[in-house]
Amino acid sequence: MKEVDFSDVQGMARFGFSHLAECHYLLLRVRNPDAAREWLAAAPVTTAAARKPPPANALQVAFTCAGLRALGVGEEVMAGFSAEFLAGMAGDASRSRRLGDLGENAPENWYWGAPGYRLDALVILMTSHEELAAWKRTVCSGRWEDGFEVLETLTTSDLDGREPFGFIDGISQPVIDWDRRRNVAKDQLDYSNVVSLGELLLGYPNEYGKYTDRPLIDPPAGGASVLHAAEEVPGKRDLGKNGTYLVFRTLEQDVTGFWSFLRHATGSPEAAIRLAEKMVGRTYDKGAPLAPESANAIEGVEAKAGGPENQFTYDADPRGTGCPIAAHIRRANPRNADLAGRPEGLLARVWNLLGGGPKGFQVDVIASTRFHRILRRGREYGQTVAPALAMTGQGVPEPRGLHFICLNANISRQFEFVQNAWIMSGKFSGLPDESDPLLGPVGNQFSMPRQSQCPVRITGLPRFVTVRGGAYLFLPGLRALRYIARAASTVSSQS
Amino acid sequence: MTPQAGFMVVAPLTRGRESAVRELLAGMNFEPGRCNPLNSLVPFGRLERLHFARIVVLDDQTLDDISAYGRPREDYPLSVAFLGDFDGDYDSFLKELVAMAGSGLRQIFANCSGFSPGCDLLDWLKSHEQRPATYYANWRGRTVRQCREEAALRRALVDHLQQNPEVASLAAPELRVRLREFVRAEQAADRLTLTPEAPTPFGWRLRNTLHAIFAVPVLAVELLAWGVAALFLLRAREKSDPVIAPRPDPELAARLFALEDHEIKNQFSAIGSLKPGIFRRWTLTVLLAAIDYTARHVYVRGRLARVHTIHFARWVFLDGKKRLFFASNYDGSLESYMDDFINKVAFGLNVVFTNGIGYPRTRWLFLDGAKDEQTFKYYIRRHELATEVWYDGHAGLTALDMQRNTVVRKGMETGPMTNQEADEWAALL
Numbered sequence: 001m002k003e004v005d006f007s008d009v010q011g012m013a014r015f016g017f018s019h020l021a022e023c024h025y026l027l028l029r030v031r032n033p034d035a036a037r038e039w040l041a042a043a044p045v046t047t048a049a050a051r052k053p054p055p056a057n058a059l060q061v062a063f064t065c066a067g068l069r070a071l072g073v074g075e076e077v078m079a080g081f082s083a084e085f086l087a088g089m090a091g092d093a094s095r096s097r098r099l100g101d102l103g104e105n106a107p108e109n110w111y112w113g114a115p116g117y118r119l120d121a122l123v124i125l126m127t128s129h130e131e132l133a134a135w136k137r138t139v140c141s142g143r144w145e146d147g148f149e150v151l152e153t154l155t156t157s158d159l160d161g162r163e164p165f166g167f168i169d170g171i172s173q174p175v176i177d178w179d180r181r182r183n184v185a186k187d188q189l190d191y192s193n194v195v196s197l198g199e200l201l202l203g204y205p206n207e208y209g210k211y212t213d214r215p216l217i218d219p220p221a222g223g224a225s226v227l228h229a230a231e232e233v234p235g236k237r238d239l240g241k242n243g244t245y246l247v248f249r250t251l252e253q254d255v256t257g258f259w260s261f262l263r264h265a266t267g268s269p270e271a272a273i274r275l276a277e278k279m280v281g282r283t284y285d286k287g288a289p290l291a292p293e294s295a296n297a298i299e300g301v302e303a304k305a306g307g308p309e310n311q312f313t314y315d316a317d318p319r320g321t322g323c324p325i326a327a328h329i330r331r332a333n334p335r336n337a338d339l340a341g342r343p344e345g346l347l348a349r350v351w352n353l354l355g356g357g358p359k360g361f362q363v364d365v366i367a368s369t370r371f372h373r374i375l376r377r378g379r380e381y382g383q384t385v386a387p388a389l390a391m392t393g394q395g396v397p398e399p400r401g402l403h404f405i406c407l408n409a410n411i412s413r414q415f416e417f418v419q420n421a422w423i424m425s426g427k428f429s430g431l432p433d434e435s436d437p438l439l440g441p442v443g444n445q446f447s448m449p450r451q452s453q454c455p456v457r458i459t460g461l462p463r464f465v466t467v468r469g470g471a472y473l474f475l476p477g478l479r480a481l482r483y484i485a486r487a488a489s490t491v492s493s494q495s
Numbered sequence: 496m497t498p499q500a501g502f503m504v505v506a507p508l509t510r511g512r513e514s515a516v517r518e519l520l521a522g523m524n525f526e527p528g529r530c531n532p533l534n535s536l537v538p539f540g541r542l543e544r545l546h547f548a549r550i551v552v553l554d555d556q557t558l559d560d561i562s563a564y565g566r567p568r569e570d571y572p573l574s575v576a577f578l579g580d581f582d583g584d585y586d587s588f589l590k591e592l593v594a595m596a597g598s599g600l601r602q603i604f605a606n607c608s609g610f611s612p613g614c615d616l617l618d619w620l621k622s623h624e625q626r627p628a629t630y631y632a633n634w635r636g637r638t639v640r641q642c643r644e645e646a647a648l649r650r651a652l653v654d655h656l657q658q659n660p661e662v663a664s665l666a667a668p669e670l671r672v673r674l675r676e677f678v679r680a681e682q683a684a685d686r687l688t689l690t691p692e693a694p695t696p697f698g699w700r701l702r703n704t705l706h707a708i709f710a711v712p713v714l715a716v717e718l719l720a721w722g723v724a725a726l727f728l729l730r731a732r733e734k735s736d737p738v739i740a741p742r743p744d745p746e747l748a749a750r751l752f753a754l755e756d757h758e759i760k761n762q763f764s765a766i767g768s769l770k771p772g773i774f775r776r777w778t779l780t781v782l783l784a785a786i787d788y789t790a791r792h793v794y795v796r797g798r799l800a801r802v803h804t805i806h807f808a809r810w811v812f813l814d815g816k817k818r819l820f821f822a823s824n825y826d827g828s829l830e831s832y833m834d835d836f837i838n839k840v841a842f843g844l845n846v847v848f849t850n851g852i853g854y855p856r857t858r859w860l861f862l863d864g865a866k867d868e869q870t871f872k873y874y875i876r877r878h879e880l881a882t883e884v885w886y887d888g889h890a891g892l893t894a895l896d897m898q899r900n901t902v903v904r905k906g907m908e909t910g911p912m913t914n915q916e917a918d919e920w921a922a923l924l
């Protein structure tokens with residue numbers, strides 16, 4: 001099994017660059033393809049190769065399918081990308097229905113990324129404190145001005161690891177199997193936090209042990225010889241290799257609305273915090289899970305001194321009396337193994353498959369989680385309002401929220417599935433008409449199961465998060481960037 | 496208990512009438528994918544025993560695939576299928592259907608060859624009936640009326656709790672007692688109806704019991720004989736059968752997309768040809784009969800093996816067992832449906848669909864196949880049919896919703912419960 005060539009992977013696939021606290025997202029349209037390609041060929045894109053000390057600045061580049069076309073990538077090559085990428089996040093009404101992008105959230109109301117808004121590329125600039133302007137001058141030089149029109153500069157803020165509602169974010173991430181040791185041949189009896197490399201990067205086997213489709217090119221054709229060979233198809237070059245899809249959504253958070261609603265619904269600031277914790281699934285102070293700590297080791301979860309950050313599944317809390325079933329983190333990652341009840345031995349397994357496993361309402365409803373993991377790389381924007389202040393309805397009214405970014409190899413099976421079947425679904429895990437309380441709310445309600453009583457139900461839940469923009473992009477490997485930078489010459493040499 | 500059953504009328508279209516029929520069918524919808532339940536042709540919403548119905552043109556895009564076996568394409572006449580799932584017996588349902596929608600059905604079937612305006616519609620429908628080889632219903636005995644009444648019951652209970660916090664804070668056993676009083680009062684005031692279960696029809700029960708017993712030896716012998724043959728014939732075929740699952744045509748995919756996710760449930764219709772030769776036909780006949788047996792006698796309480804999202808499904812042989820039609824009604828999006836299938840019951844899909852041309856390669860019938868996730872999804876999309884008209888008699892309710900509501904109702908009608916039972920019951924409110 002070949003080792004991963006980290007110098008061919010864009011850095012954010014491996015690192016969160018949290019030490020680079022300043023970050024701008026530049027939304028670009030190609031003005032002059034030749035100039036854009038020339039800029040790209042010389043761009044100092046940061047790779048995933050480990051560096052000591054870590055880099056003082058970083059540059060990442062991703063493209064929409066309009067952008068790849070604008071740069072001259074041929075249609076026969078484009079056809080190899082996934083259908084979701086080709087259609088785009090706002091590309092058809094049925095996708096918007098599935099993602100919950102309806103009403104206020106509908107693409108027509110977006111600030112950026114709506115149908116007709118031609119976004120070609122995303123440039124991500126990251127630096128340590130106060131360095132951003134200088135780094136921007138360095139990066140946006142050469143043929144930059146001729147090459148691109150900057151449609152929007154999305155700024156971010158460093159909220160010290162908390163998202164605008166005030167909760168610690170980025171605690172749980174899948175561990176990527178960079179060493180390619182993972183064996184997925186068998187049903188997994190235990191939840192593991194490790195996922196196959198092919199769930200993140202194209203060109204490697206995924207959790208099914210298969211290679212996700214991506215553009216494979218016959219070598220002589222137009223400069224494809226700069227690309228790595230496709231691992232599983234002899235004679236083909238792999239444009240997807242070491243690349244991934246980048247899902248970008250600007251999610252505006254109504255922080256004042258959030259805390260004042262909770263304060264009103266519960267009657268006291270302390271109770272409001274407790275309700276918010278139930279909605280998230282973690283405590284406000286430390287980010288500790290509400291679900292009970294799991295006694296067994298979980299592959300890919302390190303024991304942490306500060307508490308059981310990720311040392312849990314929901315097996316010990318089936319009814320959600322600890323962490324409500326509707327809570328954000330329980331939906332976003334239900335932490336399920338492949339088979340309910342750990343059937344060991346062939347016969348027990350077959351019996352389980354035939355339906356002989358654990359019985360009961362809401363038992364074995366959610367299937368395997370490992371096919372639906374995403375790597376989150378978003379950043380916050382705007383300033384937080386302390387909950388105590390927000391509860392009184394005060395706080396500077398400026399836009400704030402999350403520039404949500406996630407990376408995945410298969411948008412429909414990973415991001416779209418999580419968003420559609422888990423987060424926005426009113427029927428997740430057999431719930432009656434309630435979606436994610438942070439991101440919905442379908443059904444406008446949130447229920448918290450209790451021991452020996454009926455659940456507490458919060459009704460009249462308003463919408464706290466509004467989608468303001470979004471796009472599906474391709475974050476290519478470095479060789480693929482070089483191929484794209486040369487795409488035009490290839491097109492002309494072919495014709 | 497009132498058993499559920501299906502009907503399926505299949506009739507070939509008269510040449511040149513395809514677009515006329517499609518136009519007629521489109522007129523039954525508010526927009527593609529959203530049927531008007533009170534449309535003037537077939538006002539499904541007036542049929543109180545009807546769970547689901549659909550009308551679909553069997554426009555098979557995969558007829559050329561047989562050339563992979565060196566055989567010529569068969570030009571089956573383009574047919575239209577009208578199928579549905581209902582409570583009670585077939586004869587009386589069809590009578591009701593004809594009474595309610597006779598003229599609309601005549602307008603539709605006037606586009607079919609062999610239909611004359613003067614014919615007896617009921618006879619005509621019956622003579623075009625295609626019986627399923629396998630038929631599955633999520634919960635035997637759960638009627639449309641029951642689904643609706645129990646949904647109303649739960650809504651009433653939840654509203655009552657919302658308005659009466661002092662009741663909502665009671666411990667589960669007292670809570671149940673108080674809510675029972677509330678329900679009795681609502682029933683007395685005619686604001687809630689909970690129709691008692693009807694007696695199981697004697698003839699049905701007899702037939703079902705006889706089938707449960709006598710089908711076993713027959714199936715056992717068939718499976719055994721087939722198993723022995725399969726030992727010799729299966730693997731060689733599995734190794735060499737071509738896989739035909741290119742990426743679905745974007746335009747077809749977009750057309751299918753447009754029909755989906757208008758509510759929490761979706762429909763799926765698909766068609767394909769069997770691999771040529773007697774062995775595959777035999778395999779499929781035996782296996783579908785075996786699956787039908789389990790669907791009839793084992794999986795009658797909310798789950799097909801591990802899958803709890805399917806309301807009704809059927810496999811139907813067409814054209815002298817040369818083609819197979821599949822239809823289902825399920826919860827969630829097609830993506831999650833396919834994922835459920837792949838991750839929970841790949842073996843079940845494999846044993847059936849591997850006998851169809853082009854299916855992802857299986858091993859010993861059960862293994863691999865659908866686990867080749869992407870190829871499987873392409874295969875599924877490619878064989879899918881655009882269902883022109885689809886009616887759901889309990890829109891907004893998932894199979895689990897229905898199951899929950901039934902348990903909630905039981906708690907209002909049964910006698911004493913242990914504290915733990917009462918806790919579990921209260922958790923469902």
Ligand code: HEM
Pocket residue numbers: 163164165167168169170171172173251252253280282328329330332333374401402404415418419423438439465
């Ligand atoms: C403004 C919107 C959002 C806010 C405020 C938010 C907030 C949070 C918080 C506080 C956590 C807990 C920290 C952690 O476990 O890492 C979390 C976890 C998570 N969120 Fe979000 N989130 C938002 C949107 C989304 C969206 C749109 C998705 C995916 C479609 C998502 C997926 C996840 C996942 C996968 C986790 C980790 C769950 C786990 O592995 O246990 N989030 N989020």
